Amino acid sequence: MATVQIVQEIIKFVRCFSFVTRLVDEFVSEIQVCDFIFLHDAFMARVKHGQRCILVDAVENAGEAERSMKLWRWLVLSYFFLAGDASKVPALFVFGDSTVDTGNLKQRSSLSLLMTNRLPYGRDFVPPGPTGRASNGKLSTDFLAEFLELPSPANGFEEQTSGIFRGRNFAAGGSGYLNGTGALFRTIPLSTQLDAFEKLVKSTAQSLGTKAASELLAKSLFVVSTGNNDMFDYIYNIRTRFDYDPESYNKLVLSKALPQLERLYTLGARKMVVLSVGPLGCTPAVLTLYDSTGECMRAVNDQVASFNSALKASLASLASKLPALHAMYGNAYDLLLDAVEQPSKYGFKYGNVACCGLGRFGGSSACSNLSNVCFSADEHVFWDLVHPTQEMYRLVSDSLVSGPPSMASPLNISQLIAF
Structure with a gap:
């Protein structure tokens, strides 16, 4: 499956959970995914950070609830990695x-x-x-x-x-x-x-x-x-x-x-x-x-x-x-x-x-x-x-x-x- 399709599927999946809808709508456009790899029974995403691509967890082969929380954590982490310079005060x-x-x-x-x-x-x-x-x-x-x-x-x-x-x-x-x-x-x-x-x-x-x-x-x-x-x-x-x-x-x-x-x-x-x-x-x-x-x-x-x-x-x-x-x-x-x-x-x-x-x-x-x-x-x-x-x-x-x-x-x- 192409990288773009994978990203679209992840976004569609996360939006099923109302508690992250607003955050995804605000920040997902900021996330730049380099590529995905399959390692140790888990999807791993490499996310753009400056000129480098860093490795972060995406989805683990676990229950639906655990998987949703993994996606939540991944999206939030990705945002803060990428927006560090642009947003000096996140909260x-x-x-x-x-x-x-x-x-x-x-x-x-x-x-x-x-x-x-x-x-x-x-x-x-x-x-x-x-x-x-x-x-x-x-x-x-x-x-x-x-x-x-x-x-x-x-x-x-x-x-x-x-x-x-x-x-x-x-x-x-x-x-x-x-x-x-x-x-x-x-x-x-x-x-x-x-x-x-x-x-x-x-x-x-x-x-x-x-x-x-x-x-x-x-x-x-x-x-x-x-x-x-x-x-x-x-x-x-x-x-x-x-x-x-x-x-x-x-x-x-x-x-x-x-x-x-x-x-x-x-x-x-x-x-x-x-x-x-x-x-x-x-x-x-x-x-x-x-x-x-x-x-x-x-x-x-x-x-x-x-x-x-x-x-x-x-x-x-x-x-x-x-x-x-x-x-x-x-x-x-x-x-x-x-x-x-x-x-x-x-x-x-x-x-x-x-x-x-x-x-x-x-x-x-x-x-x-x-x-x-x-x-x-x-x-x-x-x-x-x-x-x-x-x-x-x-x-x-x-x-x-x-x-x-x-x-x-x-x-x-x-x-x-x-x-």
Whole structure:
């Protein structure tokens, strides 16, 4: 049988299995088969890799189920062998809180203060409608996925097999570095997010083999955006403020953050982006809480800035300790603070007034269908009482991708993915 006919038969066979249909449709055109040989009771395929032809398993004379899994593994491996130079980042993995949650919390809990599964949340999304994102539309990681020419990662706690090799989003609103943060709302702390990722790593290793899975993860990009709710817990929780002064509380959070970032490295992450906590003293919620006249609450921002400084230094120290780690600190704090204080500089009209909410700054209540909702969210830095608008998230993403060292340290994502 001619080589072309064999390839056609293999493709036809694999397409009988629905769980690989999408992957085959996307990648099979990229696979260049040199030829097939029969060796040790198995078909062997030599696949084009640069100027060479390498030998990979194709089909073994085994049961139908085993044979289908062999074909699955062969096609995926072939794609990554061939696309290594063309696709520097094969997958995007996301961890954190509501700044990057695309629906995980709403799947797991109905106790959240934010009704992100109802309009007006998601009103500017394409197509319009709530998605579980705490914004009027996209988040920074959605824009980042577009830059990487990847789909936005599927939610990591959904029961599905598609999209595994393109990344997953494990973030959950209300969570933090501390396990107790957001516990009242049954959120998913970072440690549990990492547990779920570890299961995914093991299943990926079973599908691809340990070496190929490790290579996939090493090329992938990992984003961690959390710590905001840990700081909010200090602001709102009287007992926490009684037990800790700002400095000791920051040290507590940092002591829990670093081991988890190191665990992510242990699980295979080599290109890691860790975002700062935002200027929480400027959020409509905090301005309302402290009955501000409009000025950001300095004491709150000072504590956050101190934590961010320690996080940045600790991340650099972690990278020096783990030579294979390329870690980037994303300074969302300064960008958001500047946008709040000088909104017109970024094309906004309102720096400290939420598009959706009640009260002077829109921070008296959570966004809902009973709230006052602005006509154009693009005129606002904040969408609701604590979360940015889609346009502000776009600016954050741009700063991570191509920003100077003051925004992305020691290098930005465009430079990071070159490694």
